[in-house]
Amino acid sequence: MVTLLRNAVRPYAWGSRTAIATLLGRQVPAPHPEAELWMGAHPDDPSRLVGADGTERSLVDLLAEDPAGQLGAEVTARWDSRLPFLLKILAAEEPLSLQAHPSAEQAAAGFAREEALGVARDAVNRNYPDPTAKPELLCALTEFHALAGFRDPHRTVKLLRSVQTPGLAPYVDLLAAQPNSDGLRALFTTWITLPQPALDKLEPELLDACVAEVRAHSPFELECRTILQLGEAYPGDAGVLVSLLLNRIVLAPGEAIYLPAGNLHSYLQGTGVEILANSDNVLRGGLTPKHVDVPELLRVLDFGCGDPVLHGERVDGRWVYRTPAPEFELSRIEWAESDRTEVRLDGGLPRIMVCTGGAVDTGGLTVRCGESVWVPAGDPALVLRVVGDAPAQAFLATVGTL
16 A cells, blocks of 8 residues: 655755755766655645556645545544645755744634735735644754754843944843743744835945954854855845844754744754645745735744754654644654664554655565655555665655544
8 A cells, every 4th residue: 555656856955956956866966956855645745656557646736635535534534634744855955035834823813814805826915825723843954054943042132242333232121131932932933024225224334243253253143144144145124134043953864853833943944854744824924025014024923032953752663853832743763784674563643754865665566766655654664774785765755643
């Protein structure tokens, strides 16, 4: 019942011309940037199941035809015939926009509001094309750089004082007088609503100060290099200032970040396996020419601080990345050279497995690097074995705790 998938590659401008092409064993460099490889049942680009005779059918169609057999009783009771997660290989060569996603309640209310107003679902100012939440988790395949969540305001005050210019001084004092989530909200709101002339004066001063910090190899060199990169790519964008308030994260392969509702973030560079709820709801906060709805963004953002990095929990031969999201769970399996360990998984839940190194046997079907398979809930069990003596790696996606 394990079936090979054929998946779509999304060619966004920020993507890599090498990462996904290399994973899939295709020509490098690719003729255009390749940003995301989608595995799942998203209606815009659903995976297709490849039969033994080479025929194909959409995973969306299969789920509509046999939801109970493919998804299981528990999943269909909650999500009907909809697969609640989407699995991706994400390859960022350039920064993505600053963005946050709504909670389930915010998404449902926002969707209903825009439907009542008659806002077209493909309109550029549409915030909620569907009524569902969009939590995300990304596990690094390579060193992965990101901005994610608001930094502890006490450390942010030190950063702002390190790069302080005459124009920035009042804003540093604003946060220093209230170094908590309320102070972060006040400063963020001030910066995201600054008139363009004020931004055009502030940012060149900030960039000059960041150059000096980089040359001096200050403790904030990485943060300053990031501001210089963003300032060059998005001159005059309020998101450049806002980025000063966020955690600057470097993930090693195998480390992950969980992005719940309200977490403001931007992927900067690297390749990773991403799993997210099957939703398109995005509230942008800068670093983009696209629509930024500031009042709605402020309703969604969480200004609390914390460490979003996950290292995974060892469970039955897998590294499992636990999150509160009911829509998904991601786990990683690795076999060292000459490791013959079998990994056994009970049935009852739908799964997608993608091989990201070597080759893996699923009990009759060999899945090679870059390939993925659909495992229906009706399959009683799944036993995974490495093929050959070379190292191998695979990721498993399924639903979270129901």
